[in-house]
Amino acid sequence: MTETMPAPSRTENLEPLITVDDLTMAYGSFVVQKDLTFTINRRDIFVIMGGSGCGKSTLMYHLMGLRRPAAGTVIFGGRNVWESTAEEREAILRRTGMLYQAGALWTSMTLAENVSLPIEEYTDLKPSQVRALASLKLALVGLAGYEDFYPSEISGGMMKRAGLARAMALDPEILFFDEPSAGLDPISSKRLDDLILQLRDSLGSTIVIVTHELPQIFALANNSIYLCNQKRTITAKGDPKEILRTTTDPIVKEFLTRDGTFTNVA
């Protein structure tokens, strides 16, 4: 499972999925980040890096079209998100899946019901097929047999994995992960990385990850941006391994090497 399949189409024809141009994000008059320009290509594993509170999660909401930019544009699949109608934005949301930091499972439903809800809403599958699909998704995140548990009956790490099963219920084109490995043990975390690679390689999903985990960043990402807390804009972008080799920005260097204590670059 550790071996990843070659993804031939990926390097040859880069097809932009999300293009962000001169984006400024603000809460009222407080500017979180400004002048953000970058592109997420189809089949990218794209990592958003940065210190706590620099607006990584906020950027994710902007990419999904859930929050209006203070300035600049977000183009999703060739269409300007905020010049589209509300229905078109809803259609964009259906093409995306989101894993929230704490899982955000609906506590009044079992795990199987949590995963089934999007499937029931947006496909015409028979109940038995829905159930089988939900079980399969749970098996993919290592939760086979936990279908009839309620979120309150399982651990925090398991809730997170169940949240992932729900996020990928409809095989979305693009999956957003908000700190997926926080609170997972190293083995589950490794399994999650394998799964993310498989989703990209087998289903062709595009993955956007907000994470601080250096091993995960170097193992997965083929593209990234670094949001700087001080300068309030992007101070590095591209393949993180490349960034590490070439960056001259001391903050980025410090982040990617954990202040010189992290050397195990894959």
Added chain:
Amino acid sequence: MTAGAPSTDVSRVDVTRTADGTAVIGLSGDWTLTSRMPALDDIAADLDGAPSAHRVAFESSSIGRWDSGLLTFVVAVIEHAKAKSVDVDLSGLPQGTQNLVALAAEVPAEKGAHQAKPRPSFLATIGNSAISFGRETGQVTAFIGEAALSFGRMMTGRTRFRRSDLWEFIQQAGVDALPIVSLIMLLQGLTMAFLGAAQLSLFGAQIFVANLIGLSMAAEIGAVMTAIIMAGRTGAAYAAQIGTMQVNQEIDALITLGLKPMDFLVLPRMLALIVMMPLLYLYANLLGMFGGGLIAVTVLDLSVQQYMTQLFGAVPLSIFATGLLKSAVFGLLVAVCGCMQGMACGRSASAVGEATTSAVVMSIVAIIVADGIFGVVNPPLVSAMG
């Protein structure tokens, strides 16, 4: 892959047999969640039919787009074959499918994780509710005991809670409640006066509308209505606040710090309601009597002077003493019910809802029962009339 776009090609499946006893499942077309995929049942008969196969293989060279829909189908076939101890050869599937199927099988299903939830029999249901009634009674008693201990600690100055919390609760249970209490009591006074006026004017005894309003407000309605309003408003808020803290493990955090949730969370809330409820009772009386007076003056042609004199003559001040005491007790009951349900809250969003509902229901029952007890022990109207 693109779950949003409708598929153009229909997914098809057929089963063929080879000479060496292999059933080959041929897959073609699009196998996506949005296409109409065949289910296992559609080919189960073909797979199991004679001549019996001892190996199942796949052929997918002409497959179109695929996603989890294909995976579901393949997993179903594997499970079906396993039950019949037939080997499955996945090598004819797209490489990605094989990888994902392997990944899904990597962590074995948790044995015994499936929870059997048999429907309990009628007798068992009765038994369970009897047991839980006993347990809940114990919990109520324990909570009241703990609350009493907490009061004791406060008297000896050994409780720790934040003064600012107490002031905030006092404001929430006092000033912030004035608009709703005003509205309801004013309307209550108006309607009662209307009702009384219609009857009393039959005897030409319009002036007694002041007695009716004054006595019923001071003795009953002022205290009970305020308490019920506060049960729905503040008791429910207490249950939701403490219940949400329970869900977020905030109460555990307090205990870890060595702070007693009873002293830190429950005591200031109880104090706030015990102090503010009697004041609200007085305010409610004022508004109720004012509402009654509006009708007396406008509809019954009494003068303001007449109404006031009659009112003061009819309502002895002693009746307010009982009313104030009653209100304080109601305040205690509402706070105890709200806090207790919050503390006993489970760890989910729906549990918070249940706790809030129980808090309001329990408070109202407790208020009515306590009011009944007060009525028997200290009947206000008899002494007032006499």
